[in-house]
Amino acid sequence: MTQPETTTDHRPLILATVGTDHHPFDRLVDWLDAYAADHPDVRVLVQHGATRAPARAEGIDFIDPARLGALMGEATAIVTHGGPATITGARRAGRLPIAVARDPELDEHVDDHQLRFIARLDRARLVRSCCSQQQLTATLDKALDQPADFRIDTEGTDGASSTALQAGRIIDLLTADTPEQPPIPSAEAAPADSGWPDVTVVVPTRDRPELLRRTLRSIAAQDYPGRVISVVVYDHDDPDVSLATAGGDRPVRVLTNASSPGLAGARNTGILAARTDLVAFCDDDDTWLPGKLRSQVAVLLAEPETEVVCCGIRVVYDRTEARRVLDRTAVTFADLLRSRLTELHPSTFLIRREALVGGCGPVSETIPGSYGEDYELLLRLARRAPIRNIPEEGVRVLWHRNSHFSGRWQTISTALRWLLAQYPEFRLVRRGFARVAGQIAFAEAASGRRGASLEWALTTLRAHPAEARAYLALAVIGGLPAGLVLRTLHRRGKGV
Template structure:
């Protein structure tokens, strides 16, 4: 059995994908592993690569539902490693990432998942995003998405993904929030721990498949609220998601619905800025593009 299987979903982005895969293959580690490139609704074209001893690279087609969730699950199904790691095709692992996570799994063998912090690259600047602590609880994730813990940083024991935790939720609209969903589920079951160093570079310059898909954001966030009723136990946490729904609805020109969700959010969390912005956008007082441009410059998302 190999030590690690790295699942890289991709769709018609060969240059990005090659860089992502190379960032895995250049990790300095004695571990053996495999990179599984999952081609989602596009031809299987594995690039020419320098593959170190003990590693393999293979391409497979997404045999499950189209989109990121199905592609990740196709990779998990094909994985042979004791550990399964995710890497989006437009991100890169930084030196030391794999070795640090393997050490953390050795130190915390009961961990459901090990993540790392990240480096946000918007093409003109780089900002480090770290987690508030190395061990994160279910309540931590309810209160905050903890964006420093990105999908491209996550590593799981394969038996957990194929057992109690389960696979990525393919019912999520457009797969949006699939990483947040699995972190909520993992933290409800056991230990989520983070190597709190920025060991993943995440590109935020408009190339994301999700960029600007506001109606899908709103639909997926409502799905997450219904799936995770624990949000309602913590008014501020509940209000945070409601405000995100409101903002997404406002950005997709659904003004009345946006304002309804915004007022719900403010009842739960009176200082929720996203709810106030949603009302302003829905009334034409500010443009969505202006808000998103500012928050992205700060290395943040809506």
């Protein structure tokens, strides 16, 4: 990829960008080519992405963000597709975007959300919309003749503009194409033994000394060539310093939770104490299978843009075992809104530490009771980039009859309501919203709050009449023991 050079060309610049979508946008490129041919006194530069390059205008496939911002500042007029990020960038540069929406009937996009989005922005006078070559030509002529009409104050993130553009970003996240399921890089293709990076494994613990030692033995037994350091973080418990030798040749550090009490704070204490680029999580009652870490690190070595890798699990409950393996290798933000995807268990997480410390932030310590902190972290990570998943078992997950959250129904209900408030995007995904609302209905029923449970059950059914959790909540209201429901689901490796 060649970046556009700074030039002494003093012709007015029309900058056009079609984004990075894999659908071709030949129609817009053809219109700009025709304009360039008829206006040799104007410089037309087209960032064409996956679309074929222009024949008459200048063309470049991708432009790095810093250079794109500089070009927007130089341009007399900016032509964009219907992508919210590009429109926001143009407005921040003080330019009124000239927008041409991709049309799904012409195979330019997966659906019509750009058409609807641009129509909305045009009505709000946040863009100048064009839907034909003649209209685009006339608009560009006007921008060159009356450039002041296409200048705006750089308030593009205020008021109505912010609301509209944020809505567009949400729509983009929820309607983006499901990414192609890329193959998982082979661990055999990774570097020699000396080239594997160090990994810190954060193990929060409380009142499980025997299970904890078993967990540490499974980490020490990894067939991973690099250095693995276990950081055991004690929460509401006195630390056992004798664990320093529990990992054999693998170092073990013992700490006390220095953050907020609870699971989230304990995880963050370990993250902040880590001195490695890669951080993994493992609960103190789970065990890793020997090849788990090696296969995950191989993905991060092969894909510098990937920030988190998960894998499948085997759920062990009451002498029964159930295989839970997700049959995909990439998971998006929209996927996680639709479903919790419980196969992505926190004991499978391997994350670039920088993504937590300098990126989306650490584990949230504001979630009531730390319930669902792993899911909320996945949502934040997936907003940045798809999560990679190895569709193979890597962890044995032990479910207990008396887990930490057994009977803490009000904590569960409060945490789930917090989640819906933090992520209004759930309201745009009816099935996903109904799933969480149904969980709230069940928790309220299990806690004996019949009125609240009935209200949430009706809310669930209005959003998605087929959501089974609403009917389970109604059954519990009618007298079915909540514990019986959970035990039956757990034997199948499932939960509410």
